[in-house]
Amino acid sequence: MKTLALSFTVTILLVTQAFAQNKNQTFDFRVYSVPTRPVYFTHLKEESKMLYVDYREGLRIDCEQAKLVTYEEEDRSINYTPNWFEKNWLNLDSIPIDMAYIPEGQNLDNWEEMIRIWRLDTSGGPEPLYLKLKETREENCPGKSRFEVVETGKKRILYISSTEDCEEFDAETAMVTIIAPLKLVFNQHTLWIIEYEIKGANRDSMFTEEIRNWFRNIEVVSGKELKALVNPE
Numbered sequence: 001m002k003t004l005a006l007s008f009t010v011t012i013l014l015v016t017q018a019f020a021q022n023k024n025q026t027f028d029f030r031v032y033s034v035p036t037r038p039v040y041f042t043h044l045k046e047e048s049k050m051l052y053v054d055y056r057e058g059l060r061i062d063c064e065q066a067k068l069v070t071y072e073e074e075d076r077s078i079n080y081t082p083n084w085f086e087k088n089w090l091n092l093d094s095i096p097i098d099m100a101y102i103p104e105g106q107n108l109d110n111w112e113e114m115i116r117i118w119r120l121d122t123s124g125g126p127e128p129l130y131l132k133l134k135e136t137r138e139e140n141c142p143g144k145s146r147f148e149v150v151e152t153g154k155k156r157i158l159y160i161s162s163t164e165d166c167e168e169f170d171a172e173t174a175m176v177t178i179i180a181p182l183k184l185v186f187n188q189h190t191l192w193i194i195e196y197e198i199k200g201a202n203r204d205s206m207f208t209e210e211i212r213n214w215f216r217n218i219e220v221v222s223g224k225e226l227k228a229l230v231n232p233e
Contacts, residue, residue: 036119037099043068043080044229050082051221051229052099054119057181058226059192060219061117085211089115116195126157126178129191134161141166146202150212155180158215164201173203175211181220194218 038052038059043066050063065083081088081104089101092108098118102111122129134147144164151158156179165171174197181190194215198206221229 038117038119040230041080041099043082050080052117053226053230056226057119057190057192057220057222058229059117059179059194060221060229061194062214062217084115084214112199114195114197116193116197118193120191120193122191125180126155126191127152129178129193130157130159137161137163137169141169148204150175151216155182155220158212160204160207162201162204171199171201173198173201173206175207175215177215177218179218179220181222183222192218192220 036054038054040053042051043049043063044051044060047060048062048064050061050066052059052061063082063084067081067083067088069079069081079091079093081090082101083089088104090104092100092102098116100117101115102108103113106112120129130147130149134145137145137147141163144166146162147159148161149157149159156177158175158177160173160175162173163169163171174195176193176195179192179194196207196211196215
């Protein structure tokens with residue numbers, strides 16, 4: 001199903017090209033690892049946030065309510081169903097690379113919206129990754145994609161992309177933020193990517209001010225702050 005493979009296709013192409021560029025030493029943007037999904041997540045009730053942790057860093061996202069769900073299957077014993085934008089979102093454990101959610105009532109065959117969260121180790125910040133993703137999309141769907149930067153900030157970029165149906169991609173519109181921590185670890189950039197996909201091209205109006213503010217409030221946490229959140233006294 002090419003719709004489900006959308007972000008995977010972009011990322012795999014990005015990683016493949018980045019390693020080739022590294023070998024030829026002709027470009028200064030490289031990816032040092034395949035995308036990873038957070039290894040731990042929980043709901044911080046007092047802060048009304050979801051916390052996602054991947055080794056040395058965490059991601060804090062607005063979420064007033066999250067239902068704790070218990071599954072019978074061994075591989076999905078306990079999970080959280082966050083409530084975003086007046087919808088309950090189900091975590092798709094079957095997708096191995098990123099943390100993916102679809103609204104309750106939808107499934108992998110008929111989904112209309114999806115939120116993805118994942119992380120990369122790279123040699124560049126948010127803007128170089130944005131430019132590389134834009135370039136890769138244009139190479140695979142020439143003349144059928146549109147990218148628009150909504151705003152930039154310190155160590156972050158927020159943008160909208162829209163792609164018509166083409167060989168590599170189903171028609172979809174997405175709002176995406178790429179965020180880096182304020183401090184580097186061993187001169188290596190960690191980038192968090194949060195993407196809200198909607199099926200159909202040119203559906204920018206679906207991204208209301210509430211959704212845009214949700215993106216703006218996403219924070220990367222690390223160090224002592226992260227330790228206090230994960231292991232409160």
